Amino acid sequence: MSTNNAYYIPHKATWPVMATAGLLTTLVGFANYLNGSSIGSPLMMLGFAIFIVMVAGWFTLQSTESESGMYNHGVGISYRMGMMWFIFSEVMFFAVFFGTLWYTRNLSVPWLGGEGAKAATKAILWTNYTAVWPTNGPGNVGGHFEPMGAFGLPFINTLLLLSSGVTCTWAHHGLLAKKRDQLIKGLIATVSLGFLFVLCQAFEYHEAYTEMGLTLGSGIYGSTFFMLTGFHGFHVCVGAIILSVVLFRSAKGHFTPENHFAFEAAAWYWHFVDVVWLGLFVFVYLM
Amino acid sequence: MSAVTAEHDHDDHHHDDHAHGPEKGWLRWVVTTNHKDIGTLYLVFALAMFFVGGTMAMIIRAELFEPGMQFVDPQFFNSMTTMHALVMVFGAVMPAFVGLANWMVPMMIGAPDMALPRMNNMSFWLLVAGILLLASTLFMEGGAPAGGWTLYPPLVLQTGKALPFAIFSVHLLGISSIMGAINIVATILNMRAPAMSLMKMPMFVWTWLITGFLLIAIMPVFAGAVTMLLTDKFFHTSFFDAAGGGDPVLYQHIFWFFGHPEVYVMILPTFGVASTIIPVFARKPLFGYSSMVYATAAIAFLAFIVWAHHMFTVGMPISGELYFMYATMLIAIPTGVKVFNWTATMWKGAMTFETPMLFSISFVVLFTLGGFTGLMMSIAPADFQYHDSYFIVAHFHYTLVPASIFMLMAGGYYWLPKWTGHMYNEKIGQLHFWLSAISVNILFFPQHFLGLAGMPRRIPDYAIQFSDWNMISSIGGFIFGASQLLFLYIVVDTIKGGTGEKVTDEVWEDAHKHGLEWTLPSPVPYHTFSTPPTVIPCDHD
Numbered sequence: 001m002s003t004n005n006a007y008y009i010p011h012k013a014t015w016p017v018m019a020t021a022g023l024l025t026t027l028v029g030f031a032n033y034l035n036g037s038s039i040g041s042p043l044m045m046l047g048f049a050i051f052i053v054m055v056a057g058w059f060t061l062q063s064t065e066s067e068s069g070m071y072n073h074g075v076g077i078s079y080r081m082g083m084m085w086f087i088f089s090e091v092m093f094f095a096v097f098f099g100t101l102w103y104t105r106n107l108s109v110p111w112l113g114g115e116g117a118k119a120a121t122k123a124i125l126w127t128n129y130t131a132v133w134p135t136n137g138p139g140n141v142g143g144h145f146e147p148m149g150a151f152g153l154p155f156i157n158t159l160l161l162l163s164s165g166v167t168c169t170w171a172h173h174g175l176l177a178k179k180r181d182q183l184i185k186g187l188i189a190t191v192s193l194g195f196l197f198v199l200c201q202a203f204e205y206h207e208a209y210t211e212m213g214l215t216l217g218s219g220i221y222g223s224t225f226f227m228l229t230g231f232h233g234f235h236v237c238v239g240a241i242i243l244s245v246v247l248f249r250s251a252k253g254h255f256t257p258e259n260h261f262a263f264e265a266a267a268w269y270w271h272f273v274d275v276v277w278l279g280l281f282v283f284v285y286l287m
Numbered sequence: 288m289s290a291v292t293a294e295h296d297h298d299d300h301h302h303d304d305h306a307h308g309p310e311k312g313w314l315r316w317v318v319t320t321n322h323k324d325i326g327t328l329y330l331v332f333a334l335a336m337f338f339v340g341g342t343m344a345m346i347i348r349a350e351l352f353e354p355g356m357q358f359v360d361p362q363f364f365n366s367m368t369t370m371h372a373l374v375m376v377f378g379a380v381m382p383a384f385v386g387l388a389n390w391m392v393p394m395m396i397g398a399p400d401m402a403l404p405r406m407n408n409m410s411f412w413l414l415v416a417g418i419l420l421l422a423s424t425l426f427m428e429g430g431a432p433a434g435g436w437t438l439y440p441p442l443v444l445q446t447g448k449a450l451p452f453a454i455f456s457v458h459l460l461g462i463s464s465i466m467g468a469i470n471i472v473a474t475i476l477n478m479r480a481p482a483m484s485l486m487k488m489p490m491f492v493w494t495w496l497i498t499g500f501l502l503i504a505i506m507p508v509f510a511g512a513v514t515m516l517l518t519d520k521f522f523h524t525s526f527f528d529a530a531g532g533g534d535p536v537l538y539q540h541i542f543w544f545f546g547h548p549e550v551y552v553m554i555l556p557t558f559g560v561a562s563t564i565i566p567v568f569a570r571k572p573l574f575g576y577s578s579m580v581y582a583t584a585a586i587a588f589l590a591f592i593v594w595a596h597h598m599f600t601v602g603m604p605i606s607g608e609l610y611f612m613y614a615t616m617l618i619a620i621p622t623g624v625k626v627f628n629w630t631a632t633m634w635k636g637a638m639t640f641e642t643p644m645l646f647s648i649s650f651v652v653l654f655t656l657g658g659f660t661g662l663m664m665s666i667a668p669a670d671f672q673y674h675d676s677y678f679i680v681a682h683f684h685y686t687l688v689p690a691s692i693f694m695l696m697a698g699g700y701y702w703l704p705k706w707t708g709h710m711y712n713e714k715i716g717q718l719h720f721w722l723s724a725i726s727v728n729i730l731f732f733p734q735h736f737l738g739l740a741g742m743p744r745r746i747p748d749y750a751i752q753f754s755d756w757n758m759i760s761s762i763g764g765f766i767f768g769a770s771q772l773l774f775l776y777i778v779v780d781t782i783k784g785g786t787g788e789k790v791t792d793e794v795w796e797d798a799h800k801h802g803l804e805w806t807l808p809s810p811v812p813y814h815t816f817s818t819p820p821t822v823i824p825c826d827h828d
Contacts, residue, residue, distance in 0.1 A: 007478070009400045012310065012318045016409035023459065024416040031451035034521050074477065078402035081473040089465050089507045096511030096541060100526060108534035117604050121529070139530030142523070217523030220532030227518065227526075 008070050015058040022051030059245060063262065067254055076261050083265040087272050090235070094276055097231065101224045101283060105133050109220065112138055136219025145213040147221060150285035153204045157197050158281050161236075164193035165274045168243075168267050176257045180250070187247040190270070194240035201233045228284055232276055239273045242266045308813045317412075320404035321813065322389045323706075328411050329386025330699075334775070336378030336418065337692075341768055343371035348730075348764035350747050351757050364747035365433035370425065372436035376553070377460045378418045380687070383695045384556040385410070385467045388495045391702065392471060394804040394811070395489045397480030397820045402473035410467040417459030424449035424456075435745060437546065438513065440527040440538050444520050451521070454513045461506040468502035471495055480803075480819035486580070487825055489802055490573060493580050494559030497587045501548045501555070504591075509545040512538060536601055543594035550683070551590045553691050555583060557654075558625060560694040561647050564701050565629050567801050568644035569636030575628040576827035582621035582628075589618050599667045600674045608667045615665035619658070626655050641795075642716035646697035649724045650690055657685030660735065675745075678738025684731045693723070696774060703778065704794045708810030709785035711777050719777065722770035729763025800824050 025047030033040025065071065071079075111118035113131020122129060126138035134147040148154065171186025205226075208214040216226045246266045249255065255263055309315045309324065316328060346367050350358050359367070389407065393400055401407045424431040429447015432438065438453070446453065475496045479488070488496075515538070518524040525531020527538045558579075566573045573579065595603060595611040603611075629651050638644070660682040664670050673679060696719075704710050733756035738744075742753045749757065790809045798805040802824060807815050 007399050010320050010405055013320050013405040013408050014318055016405055017317055017412055019409055020412040020416050023413070023462075024420070027420070027455040027459065028452075031455055034451045034517075035448045077477050078473050081477055082403055082406070082469050085469040085472055085503050086465075089469075089503045092504050093507035093511055096508050099541070100515070100537060103537050103540065104533060108529075108537060109532050111534075112529060112532065117602065125529075135532045137525060137528075137530050137532030139528075141525050141528070141531035215523070216518070217525075219525050223518070223524035223526050223531070223533065227515070227524065 006072060008065075008072065008075050010065075015054055015061065018050060018054040019058070022047050022049075022054050025050060063249055063254060066259070066261070071259070071261075076259070079261050080264070083268060087268060090272065094228075094231070094279075097224065097228045098279065098283065101228065104220050104224065109133060109135055109137075134221035136221055139219075142215055142218035142222060143213060145215070145218045145222065148204070148208060148212070148214065148225065148285060150281065153200050153207075154281060154285045157200050157204075158277065160193050160197045160200065161274050161277050164190045164197070165271055167193065168270050172263065172267060175250075175255060175260055175263060178257060180253075183250050183255075184247065187243060187250060191240055191243050191247055194236055194243065194270075198233060198236055198240070201229065201236075225284060228280055232273070232280055235273050235276070239266070239270045242269060318408070320400070320408055322393050322401045322404070322407065323811065323813065325401075325407050325411055326386045326389030326391075327706075329382050329389055329414075332411075332415065332418075333379050333383035333386055333695075334778070336374055336382070337771070338775070339422075340371050340374035340379055341771065343367045343374065344764065345768050347371065348761040351749070352761040353758060354749055354751055354754055356748055359747070361747045362430055362433055365435075365745060366425070366431040368745050369432050369434065369436055370421070373421060373432075374418070375687075376436065376549070377421075378414075380553045380691050380695070381464065382414055384495075384498075384553070384691075385464075385471075387491075387556065387560070387695070387698055387702075388467075388471050390706065391804060392474055392492055392495060393478065394807065394815060395492050395802055396475065396478060396483055397803055397816045397823070398474060398478035399814065399817045401470050402477055403470045406466050407470050410463045410470065413459050413463035413466070417456045417463060420452050420456035420459060424452050427452065437539075437542055438516065439542070440516055440519065440535050443516065451517065454517050457513045458510055461510045464502050464506045468499040468506075472499040472503070475499075480816070480821075480823060482821060482823040486577065487823055489559075490562035490576070490579055490583075491556070491559035494555045494562075494583055497583050498552050498555045501552050501587055501590065505545045505548045505552075508541060509549075512541040512545065515541075536598070539598050539601060540595065543597045544591070546597065547594040548587070548590040550686075551586060553687065555586065557650070557691045557694040558583065560698045560701075561629060561650055563802065564643050564647045564697055565632050565651075567701075567795050567798050568641060568647070569633045569638050570797065571632055571636045572827045573628070574631035574634075575624070578624055579628055582624040585621040586618060589614065589621070593618065596665055596667075596670070599670045612665055612667040616662065619662055622658055626651060626658075641700075642711075642713060642720055643697040643701040645717065645720045645724075646693045646700070649720075650693045650697070653689035653693075653724075653727070654686060657682060657690065660685065673738060675743055676738035677734045677742045677744055680744045681731050681734035681738055684734070688731065689724070689727055696723070699774070699778065701795075702804075703781050704785075704790040705804060705807075705809050705811060707782050707785070708790060709781050709783075710788045710790050711781040711785050713786075715773055715777055715780075719770060719773040722773070723767060726763045726766035726770060730760055730767050731763070733757075733760045733763075 026044055027047070029040050029043030029045070029047050031040075033044060110116065110131045112121055112126065112129060114122035115131065129138035136142050136145060167186050167189040171183050171190060174180070174182025174186055214225070215222055218225075243266050246263050249262065254260075309321065310318065316324065319325060319328075346359060347364070350356075350364055389401065392398075427448040429449060431449055432443060432446050432453045434443035434446065444450070475488070475492055515524065515526040519526055519528065519533075525533040527533050527535045529535070562573055562579060593611060593615045595607060596615045599608060599611070633648075640648075660678070664673050664679070664682060700711060700716055737753055737756050737760070740753065742749055742757075792807065792809050793799045793805045794809060795805070803820060804811075806820070806824070
């Protein structure tokens with residue numbers, strides 16, 4: 001299985017070093033900020049600016065090269081493999097937080113309540129604690145809170161994301177059938193639904209913080225709730241930005257039915273984010 | 288004698304699109320996308336970090352030379368054990384194997400370069416950024432992290448200003464590893480010469496394919512674990528705090544779900560290098576190739592389901608103890624297959640004992656010993672005695688130093704003539720080997736006795752009855768450390784011209800029968816295999 005005939009090898013790459021510089025500056029800034037240093041925030045913003053310029057430059061370079069036909073079939077397969085394995089790494093990243101939720105709900109919280117081999121914890125430390133879910137632990141960390149129900153904004157968000165998956169596929173069909181109009185309309189719908197999702201989540205968080213007493217500091221329930229939904233929301237933002245780039249390129253006339261890796265990668269990523277949400281809806285909100 | 292096959296001619300790098308050589312000046316190394324340049328960057332960086340981490344080890348052994356406090360305060364001592372581990376794992380061993388992969392995988396499979404050359408550049412520079420961030424913690428208020436490389440909460444949360452820097456360093460190193468691994472996996476799956484089916488690939492390529500998969504699966508897990516440390520410290524979460532309903536033991540589970548496959552990330556490419564070198568110097572094909580492939584895959588699979596054997600004493604349900612005990616013992620089977628195959632490869636071979644082969648043979652023997660102590664520790668009730676003792680230190684150093692480090696050295700001696708076109712000094716190479724192989728045993732063998740006698744790990748001072756073996760171990764450590772300067776000398780000397788003897792294309796007798804890289808000229812041109820080779824040497828039946 002060889003695809004390496006006349007494989008395109010780029011020669012001078014300046015964007016990767018700039019990406020590294022941007023990431024390093026951002027993280028040094030963030031670490032300083034966490035340590036209470038005043039140079040933290042400006043450094044972070046500087047690093048982020050470098051990163052944005054890098055992303056714009058690297059994306060432009062890639063799309064120019066792609067449109068000038070420098071990427072043959074073999075290069076396309078490498079890109080697809082790269083994206084697939086990247087998504088696999090993202091799956092493992094989310095698996096950590098789902099695993100954390102599973103472990104605390106099914107093992108450590110019942111142990112704190114006196115179940116199994118760890119009964120001594122309750123007997124010695126927290127005799128009054130009854131293990132229930134949701135919980136902020138025997139220390140009542142963060143004070144009283146209400147858990148987030150499934151059938152308000154979260155359910156609307158489920159519908160939004162599921163529909164965006166449909167519009168994304170509809171756009172793909174348009175691209176394959178050379179219907180540019182359908183491609184662009186489908187992408188506009190997908191990106192809009194994505195940002196609408198983020199907006200709804202912002203309302204949901206606002207309600208949690210101001211009316212329900214539910215914060216990141218509300219014990220293990222608040223920790224897992226905001227960590228899982230927060231990282232997911234961040235991924236929705238990233239996915240929507242990638243789709244916006246694809247939309248912008250579609251409007252410029254990029255992509256053919258045979259050559260549209262950027263669209264495919266963005267769509268895969270979007271469906272991945274979609275699937276994670278379904279997991280969240282079931283395990284965080286419903287159960 | 289030339290080993291170049293007729294099918295492959297030397298001037299295949301004259302195609303128009305690859306006509307130019309490297310950039311001029313130092314910027315070449317910053318902007319390069321060439322797999323050989325990036326491989327060199329990785330290897331040089333790893334060697335530098337080997338000496339940085341080694342210096343920390345020397346500080347540790349100096350402090351432990353005799354009982355009482357000699358040179359450093361306990362806090363700094365603990366920083367040294369922590370930083371020594373992190374630098375050696377993430378700065379030396381892993382990057383060195385990525386460097387070998389960068390150099391060798393495209394040449395072994397007949398590819399013009401790595402699949403994603405720009406990302407290749409980024410992987411390397413992110414590694415440098417991550418290690419810089421880690422090293423910077425040494426100079427911070429409160430000192431570098433001192434809670435051990437495992438970064439267990441709640442202890443690690445007491446770190447001073449260094450904590451967020453250490454955590455972000457792990458993030459950067461993780462992104463770097465994931466990118467590097469994706470690149471290697473995509474290269475192996477997509478860029479092979481037409482005649483090279485999966486079961487014709489050299490073992491080094493196979494081990495890296497599986498290692499790449501392990502890395503992509505586990506580095507995000509470590510990133511997630513340290514992210515929760517960060518939020519527990521700075522954003523009021525309760526993941527590892529029982530008062531809020533969390534559990535510090537949860538961190539240990541997540542860490543070792545990463546950590547156990549991580550040790551195989553360091554050992555599988557080691558196996559790959561051994562399986563490459565031993566057949567050449569035994570002048571026989573590799574014995575049991577397909578069983579080697581399946582054994583590697585089996586070890587990788589088992590890596591994911593044995594993690595809690597690192598935590599037998601933490602208080603798990605008895606069913607958990609039993610499961611992790613038996614699952615761990617299973618690893619001995621595929622590992623035994625490998626040791627048997629290496630031995631059978633040498634059986635009745637026409638062996639010669641150049642430096643790479645010497646290192647490889649001592650690897651087989653010493654790694655087997657290190658594996659046996661692993662089997663001892665897998666027995667849960669016995670592990671209650673060994674846990675957190677010097678026996679553990681002895682075990683993993685016995686598997687990492689005479690295995691990973693030795694095979695990296697062996698790989699260096701084996702491929703340096705191909706890379707540079709010069710022969711290294713065999714006499715000094717053998718001196719380096721004998722000094723290393725003897726001193727590594729003086730260094731680590733007594734640590735087994737210390738651990739069994741009850742000396743805990745990660746302490747700067749100890750009871751008087753441990754004095755003798757500690758002193759012997761430290762002497763071994765100093766000899767081992769000093770011997771490695773010979774390797775540095777040999778590398779520099781070889782690059783500058785070595786013995787002056789011009790090496791042939793195949794370098795080692797009949798090496799072209801064992802791998803595609805030996806069909807290329809020595810030194811290797813900047814661009815190779817711009818058109819894929821049509822004839823593939825096969826190292827096995």
